[in-house]
Amino acid sequence: MSQTKRIIAYCCEHGGMGAAERAAKEQSQFASDVVIISVECLGRVDLLHLLQAFREGADAVFVAGCLEKNCHHLYGNVEARKKVDQAKRVLDSLGLGGDRAEMFNLASNQGLEFKQSVDIMIGRVERLGPNPLGAKK
């Protein structure tokens, strides 16, 4: 499946954005399927934001924040993981597939790992198929 995916990445301004910027500089194969939304801390990302992204047609949404026990704001990444777990349950319940949501813990120098995270989500979208709501947008 080669058509463009609609993948939303919420990245914290520290670990997540640092890794994304590094990936953009260093990874020549960096996917164009990703829309990056920068937030100060992943603690700001709410379940509502994740669901809204899917309703707007996102094929997958992931959040990328600081490594565990290394959150710039202490526990924003812990809160974010809970929200992603909630989103997975809702998506499974609605039959859309919980695997469309994911959380990755990255340090700002992990450009390669950010690229790998994107590839994981692309793989999942190829397995699950596009979000049916995407075609309506």
Next chain:
Amino acid sequence: MIIGEQKPLKEICDILEGHHRILVAGCRSCVAICLAGGEKEVGILSESLRLHSDLAGKGWEIDEVTVERQCENEWVREIAPKIEGKDAVLSIACGVGAQTIQAMYPKVRSLPGLNTSNMGAPIEPGIFMERCGGCGDCVLHLTGGICPIVRCAKSLLNGPCGGSQNGKCEIGKETPCAWEEIYQSLKELGRLDLLEANIPPKDWTPSRSGGPRKIVRPEAVMSETERQLRGER
């Protein structure tokens, strides 16, 4: 406060089947504290239902409102403009709130999005425990401030049963024995003498199973004259 938890999303979707213009109604009181039916939960549930509607082609129109206390007519009256034209109100307040809406708006279906569980308290973030059985005949003054009615699995009034082991109840290793807690509390208070008090067989008549209970405070009841003077119906 009243503790409840949202019904599974699948069950809520099934309950809403056949309705199109739906108002999700939350409450800022008890159910907001137990993270089941406050403004935030209204937003998340509404978005989940919109997502379901879009995916399944239901064509649902989902609107949202959260009132201060869904159990009081004064607050529920204010949402009349929101209810206008709706097929159903999905209440994620407690059962009292859902019934208050149904009573005030008898032509619109009031549907429960929440399972109301008990009267309890948050014991740590995200964990809520039953604390009061509403038995109508409180004995906390004799039991160190710990309710044996709901915190003892057998509602025993004069000490533990034989299933109490190492401070735990026989129903589960995570459940403390209420009478162990009562003993420790009375010891802390220096009132172990209260363990000698013989609590007689409980009068259950003020409790449940006698129909809906009613409490009247005469000083607050309005006479017909007072109603007329206040201009109320």
